[in-house]
Amino acid sequence: MSDHKNDYRVKEIFWVKKIPNSAYWGIHTARAPDNFLLLLHSFVLKRAFFAVKWACAQANYDLGFLEPSLGPAIIKACEEGHDGKWDDSIVIPFFRVVLELP
Known part of the structure; x- marks a missing residue:
């Protein structure tokens, strides 16, 4: 890396x-x-994250809300993320344990 x-x-x-x-x-x-005491480095959650981002970018690009030069770049980055290229850059906090003392 x-x-x-x-x-x-x-x-x-x-x-x-x-x-x-x-x-x-x-x-x-x-x-x-x-x-975060416990982090989920889940293959499935990371793929789902990029799938949702891809769908949002594609919809906004199709509707004309993203510039013609920007939309394809975002969509490509989402596809690369879905393929695992950005796995070492994504940290997903699954839950955080909080200890409260009296």
């Missing part, structure tokens, strides 16, 4: 996160595994 020479660092109060320059995501996605 990354050769670490091209990583950049995001400094926060308590830690530093490395983000590959080649990543299509940023600090929020990098922090998601720390913020």
Whole structure:
């Protein structure tokens, strides 16, 4: 994925996160595994996510709400995501366990 020479660092109060320059995501996605105790890296949910995005993009393009140069690019990205190209860039929080103390 990354050769670490091209990583950049995001400094926060308590830690530093490395983000590959080649990543299509940023600090929020990098922090998601720390913020959510259980993450679902489900093949089925990721495919469904891109299927819904594809359907929305296709409908908006067909109705003329997306620019002619933008619509096909979004649709192509959704197709690539559905084929698994963006699996390492998608983090789906399944649920978050919250502990409340009295």
